[in-house]
Amino acid sequence: xxxxxxxxxxxxxxxxxxxxxxxxxxxxxxxxxxxxxxxxxxxxxxxxxxxxxxxxxxxxxxxxxxxxxxxxxxxxxxxxxxxxxxxxxxxxxxxxxxxxxxxxxxxxxxxxxxxxxxxxxxxxxx
Numbered sequence: 001x002x003x004x005x006x007x008x009x010x011x012x013x014x015x016x017x018x019x020x021x022x023x024x025x026x027x028x029x030x031x032x033x034x035x036x037x038x039x040x041x042x043x044x045x046x047x048x049x050x051x052x053x054x055x056x057x058x059x060x061x062x063x064x065x066x067x068x069x070x071x072x073x074x075x076x077x078x079x080x081x082x083x084x085x086x087x088x089x090x091x092x093x094x095x096x097x098x099x100x101x102x103x104x105x106x107x108x109x110x111x112x113x114x115x116x117x118x119x120x121x122x123x124x125x126x
Contacts, residue, residue: 010047013056016040020057033059042068100124 016037023037044053045068054061098110100123108123110116 011040011043013044013048013053016044017057020059038067039071042071 019037019040023034041053041057041059041064045064050061050065050068053059054064057064096111096113098116099107100110100120101107102124108119110119
């Protein structure tokens with residue numbers, strides 16, 4: 001398969017359609033669309049609607065939509081979930097306040113001098 005010619009790192013509808021046409025001529029039976037082609041189709045969603053892409057490339061609307069939604073939640077991307085942060089024991093002589101909240105809404109506030117890491121483990125384990 002030939003690489004897509006890119007302008008500003010974005011393939012055009014015509015270029016991606018050409019790739020799909022080439023693949024359709026060579027495919028056998030009910031071969032699945034290669035992930036490379038899906039990636040090209042999904043890249044078009046930055047500039048075109050899913051409806052326009054699916055019609056122009058002769059693809060199922062729901063398949064294009066599902067692939068585009070899946071690509072937004074790719075591993076390594078921030079999905080809004082808080083990350084775990086491991087704390088070293090805090091060794092200070094002055095008091096401090098630390099607040100933690102679980103996704104369920106439970107909260108804990110720690111004031112003073114204590115082993116924060118151990119309390120956090122217990123709080124989130126429960």
